[in-house]
Amino acid sequence: MATESIKYLTPETETKLKSKAFPRPHQNTSGIVNWLTTIDHKKIGVMYGMAALFFLILGGIEALLIRSQLWSHNMEVLSNREYNQMFTMHGTTMVFLVIMPLSAAFFNFIMPLQIGARDVAFPRMNTLSLWCFIAGGITLNLSWFFTGGAPAIGWFGYAPLTDTRFAEVFLDMGPDFWIFSLQILGLASLLASFNFITTIINMRAPGMTMMRLPVFTWMTLIVSFLIILAFPAITIALVELMFDRTYGTNFYDFLEGGKPHLWQHLFWIFGHPEVYILILPAMGIVSEIIPVFSRKPLFGYGLIIFSGAIIGFMGFAVWSHHMFTTGMGIVATSAFSILTMLIAIPTGIKIFNWIGTMWGGRIRFETPMLFALGFITMFMVGGFTGIMHSSVPIDAQHQDSYFVVAHFHYVLIGGALFGLFAGFYFWLPKLTGKMLNEKLGKFVFTLMFIGFNVTFFPMHYLGMIGQPRRTHSYNEGHGFEAWNQIATIGAFVLGVGILIGVYQFVTAFFNKKLKDAGKNPWDARTLEWTLSSPVKEYNFARTPIIKSRDQAWENNYGPKENHSEKVPLDDHGVHMPDRSWYPLVSGLGFLGLVLGLLFHQSIDSNTGEILRNYTFAIAGGSIAIFGIIMWSLEGPAGYHLFPKETEE
Amino acid sequence: MSEASAHALEHHEPETSTGIPNKKVLMWAFLGSDCMFFGTLISTHLIYRKISATVGGNFLDIRDIFDIELTSFSTFILLASSLFMALAVSAIHKGNLSSTRWMLFGTIIFGAIFLACQVYEFTHFVHGKENKFGDLEHQLTLSSYAGESEQQGKDAVAKPHVFGSTFYVLTGTHGTHVAIGVFWLLGWFAYSFTGKMSTADALDIECCGLYWHFVDIVWILIFPVVYLMEYAF
Numbered sequence: 034m035a036t037e038s039i040k041y042l043t044p045e046t047e048t049k050l051k052s053k054a055f056p057r058p059h060q061n062t063s064g065i066v067n068w069l070t071t072i073d074h075k076k077i078g079v080m081y082g083m084a085a086l087f088f089l090i091l092g093g094i095e096a097l098l099i100r101s102q103l104w105s106h107n108m109e110v111l112s113n114r115e116y117n118q119m120f121t122m123h124g125t126t127m128v129f130l131v132i133m134p135l136s137a138a139f140f141n142f143i144m145p146l147q148i149g150a151r152d153v154a155f156p157r158m159n160t161l162s163l164w165c166f167i168a169g170g171i172t173l174n175l176s177w178f179f180t181g182g183a184p185a186i187g188w189f190g191y192a193p194l195t196d197t198r199f200a201e202v203f204l205d206m207g208p209d210f211w212i213f214s215l216q217i218l219g220l221a222s223l224l225a226s227f228n229f230i231t232t233i234i235n236m237r238a239p240g241m242t243m244m245r246l247p248v249f250t251w252m253t254l255i256v257s258f259l260i261i262l263a264f265p266a267i268t269i270a271l272v273e274l275m276f277d278r279t280y281g282t283n284f285y286d287f288l289e290g291g292k293p294h295l296w297q298h299l300f301w302i303f304g305h306p307e308v309y310i311l312i313l314p315a316m317g318i319v320s321e322i323i324p325v326f327s328r329k330p331l332f333g334y335g336l337i338i339f340s341g342a343i344i345g346f347m348g349f350a351v352w353s354h355h356m357f358t359t360g361m362g363i364v365a366t367s368a369f370s371i372l373t374m375l376i377a378i379p380t381g382i383k384i385f386n387w388i389g390t391m392w393g394g395r396i397r398f399e400t401p402m403l404f405a406l407g408f409i410t411m412f413m414v415g416g417f418t419g420i421m422h423s424s425v426p427i428d429a430q431h432q433d434s435y436f437v438v439a440h441f442h443y444v445l446i447g448g449a450l451f452g453l454f455a456g457f458y459f460w461l462p463k464l465t466g467k468m469l470n471e472k473l474g475k476f477v478f479t480l481m482f483i484g485f486n487v488t489f490f491p492m493h494y495l496g497m498i499g500q501p502r503r504t505h506s507y508n509e510g511h512g513f514e515a516w517n518q519i520a521t522i523g524a525f526v527l528g529v530g531i532l533i534g535v536y537q538f539v540t541a542f543f544n545k546k547l548k549d550a551g552k553n554p555w556d557a558r559t560l561e562w563t564l565s566s567p568v569k570e571y572n573f574a575r576t577p578i579i580k581s582r583d584q585a586w587e588n589n590y591g592p593k594e595n596h597s598e599k600v601p602l603d604d605h606g607v608h609m610p611d612r613s614w615y616p617l618v619s620g621l622g623f624l625g626l627v628l629g630l631l632f633h634q635s636i637d638s639n640t641g642e643i644l645r646n647y648t649f650a651i652a653g654g655s656i657a658i659f660g661i662i663m664w665s666l667e668g669p670a671g672y673h674l675f676p677k678e679t680e681e
Numbered sequence: 682m683s684e685a686s687a688h689a690l691e692h693h694e695p696e697t698s699t700g701i702p703n704k705k706v707l708m709w710a711f712l713g714s715d716c717m718f719f720g721t722l723i724s725t726h727l728i729y730r731k732i733s734a735t736v737g738g739n740f741l742d743i744r745d746i747f748d749i750e751l752t753s754f755s756t757f758i759l760l761a762s763s764l765f766m767a768l769a770v771s772a773i774h775k776g777n778l779s780s781t782r783w784m785l786f787g788t789i790i791f792g793a794i795f796l797a798c799q800v801y802e803f804t805h806f807v808h809g810k811e812n813k814f815g816d817l818e819h820q821l822t823l824s825s826y827a828g829e830s831e832q833q834g835k836d837a838v839a840k841p842h843v844f845g846s847t848f849y850v851l852t853g854t855h856g857t858h859v860a861i862g863v864f865w866l867l868g869w870f871a872y873s874f875t876g877k878m879s880t881a882d883a884l885d886i887e888c889c890g891l892y893w894h895f896v897d898i899v900w901i902l903i904f905p906v907v908y909l910m911e912y913a914f
């Protein structure tokens with residue numbers, strides 16, 4: 034990638050402490066070490082994305098097993114317990130290991146490019162976030178192999194399902210794996226969010242005011258705030274649950290004074306902001322794509338951002354709409370019902386703004402746009418059903434039925450996943466420098482769109498006629514079979530569509546036959562499209578001085594005074610931070626800590642007493658602390674590059 | 682301040698869009714998030730405080746357990762430690778290294794005294810109190826509470842209770858924060874002997890200070906809400 038004219042200088046800033054064990058690899062290192070020690074936001078984004086696509090396939094297989102079990106009445110594809118494990122793992126995987134990390138992949142890759150930064154504010158912390166995510170994914174899926182197998186408690190882990198007293202299997206470890214994997218995934222999300230917040234607030238190129246930020250970057254900022262404010266609730270809820278399960282506290286133990294209801298409150302105080310954490314990034318992506326393919330600026334930029342912020346804010350005030358049937362009392366129920374109805378307003382505003390953007394535009398129906406349009410329509414269906422069950426008496430009918438399953442898949446697949454796929458088709462040329470195959474892309478869209486609707490639309494009806502969710506099988510005579518079979522067929526079509534899509538994304542990095550993308554294949558509008566594809570390691574050879582909102586577009590078509598300018602390079606050149614092993618070391622330490630805590634208990638076979646051995650946990654924790662200490666001692670260090678002005 | 686370190690400072694803290702250093706923004710974001718951690722814990726405690734005062738006929742009057750004099754003392758100590766911390770930050774900004782070192786040391790000692798009080802408190806609550814016959818009563822553990830001993834010569838019987846759960850997990854989380862702060866400060870204290878400390882480190886120590894003051898403020902909330910309120914309402 035590097036051309037001859039770039040001079041590599043030796044690290045000018047001496048590392049404060051030279052470690053013989055883990056010397057910093059040279060910046061030009063290739064192969065596996067390149068990926069293990071990288072601190073480049075682009076590579077981290079790629080790794081986030083690839084790992085998440087892997088988990089998408091895994092979660093998809095789980096989904097297809099669920100659908101096979103429901104093919105007809107009283108099937109036995111899965112046992113009762115296996116079925117419960119399957120929907121627990123499916124839900125947890127899709128929320129925490131697929132949609133969130135896919136969004137994080139885009140945050141990492143795109144956001145710094147959009148604000149004119151060379152990296153995020155804390156590159157090594159960003160790498161640690163990646164390793165924590167991977168450690169969480171490993172921990173969750175390890176559960177299959179130990180006592181009790183995977184958790185069978187639902188992605189919401191309602192008490193008292195998690196109470197050890199009610200475990201179907203003696204010393205069931207599934208819920209413990211679930212608890213610890215969510216904790217370490219939470220750590221990953223928190224670290225990433227602190228980083229993104231600092232980056233967006235502090236590392237904007239000159240002239241990039243807040244009201245010139247691309248909408249996707251705005252959504253990154255809002256989602257990061259949602260994450261740092263919502264995750265603590267579930268972290269504490271999980272700590273309390275861990276204490277209940279391991280040390281006998283009584284937080285959720287109704288036999289000893291605890292209140293299972295409290296779990297639901299804490300979970301949904303996190304859980305509802307979480308659904309906006311899942312959807313806002315996709316909304317950001319769609320807000321970038323629609324103007325490009327309508328060849329018009331975004332209609333109502335300010336409103337879109339403002340309504341995004343309002344959605345984020347109000348998202349903290351509606352959690353109890355998940356608990357209408359738990360008996361909270363009339364006042365609480367009505368208040369949450371009204372607030373839930375209100376939150377549909379900013380959501381609607383966004384939709385009208387997207388329509389307004391397309392209105393009178395010259396629309397090109399290329400794959401990213403198709404997925405974006407799919408997003409709008411499918412998300413609207415999900416939004417409408419959402420408004421339906423914001424009404425308490427109606428929700429009493431919907432609750433725990435397949436209607437709710439239809440609702441949230443319309444917002445999560447039709448919404449979030451379609452939006453993210455749109456992002457892949459839109460931005461992958463920027464990553465790889467190659468255009469994706471349009472025909473194959475359109476084929477994937479068709480399969481996914483049809484498969485998705487065939488799967489989930491009938492679920493509305495199934496829910497209305499009474500099929501309960503989270504239930505292993507149904508009896509003959511309810512008239513559930515036909516629609517379930519249609520849904521199952523649809524699910525396999527959707528599965529094939531996703532599989533081909535993933536294949537297309539992964540091979541885009543190697544496929545030599547694809548056409549070159551050039552800097553700006555879509556004639557797009559934002560700053561990242563002024564850079565070459567693939568983007569150089571230093572992103573910008575000169576820091577741009579931003580003059581307008583759609584900078585790439587203005588540079589091409591706007592009046593002279595709107596063209597961006599460049600900050601001249603000083604004699605330091607471009608400062609690049611050094612690679613580091615310590616994020617990986619700390620990440621492994623955290624994994625060790627979590628596994629050590631998971632396995633610290635054993636039962637004395639003679640006395641039946643619980644024995645505790647913390648050696649491994651302490652060892653893991655010490656490695657993590659060692660990594661962090663060495664990390665702060667080694668400092669960011671770095672080297673300098675002197676690229677030509679045109680080399681970007 | 683040496684030439685080299687001034688250069689390093691410039692080099693490592695590039696200009697930011699807001700003029701606030703990155704590390705400070707990071708710290709503030711973290712503290713905002715930490716507010717929610719403690720918010721959740723304190724709410725849990727408040728919700729359970731009255732609802733579950735009596736579990737299965739096992740009534741708990743927390744005043745039988747608390748040692749409010751000791752906790753008031755340790756509260757005072759923690760507050761005082763914040764003064765040392767502020768002085769340490771001010772000293773490093775002025776480049777007064779030896780003053781920085783000893784102010785850090787003061788913060789560490791006071792933080793450690795607070796932790797010692799907490800350890801003492803926890804062990805005594807779990808162990809219970811002796812009544813006039815030498816029998817143990819009022820033991821509070823994570824999962825149970827033993828009221829008064831009913832019969833001479835026998836310790837009180839522990840029965841399930843929730844107060845211990847919320848109390849220990851809440852104050853324990855705060856204690857963990859203090860302990861992390863003490864270790865962080867110890868790191869700086871040790872670093873001050875390497876001869877490498879300079880005003881270039883002022884920002885890092887200031888962030889450490891932000892954390893320390895925050896942990897203090899949280900205690901200022903916990904002390905009335907968890908302790909004092911038991912004597913008022």
Ligand code: HEM
Nearest residue numbers: 308311312354355377416419420422423431432437441444
């Ligand atoms: C117009 C906006 C929305 C409204 C008014 C709304 C309302 C609701 C309500 C009232 C429920 C509870 C249904 C029940 O369990 O009886 C629910 C469930 C759910 N919603 Fe939404 N929703 C909206 C948008 C979204 C979005 C954007 C997402 C995610 C991207 C989402 C994801 C979910 C999920 C995952 C559940 C089910 C949780 C579970 O029980 O496991 N919703 N929604």
Ligand SMILES: [Cu+2]
Nearest residue numbers: 305308354355
């Ligand atoms: Cu909700």
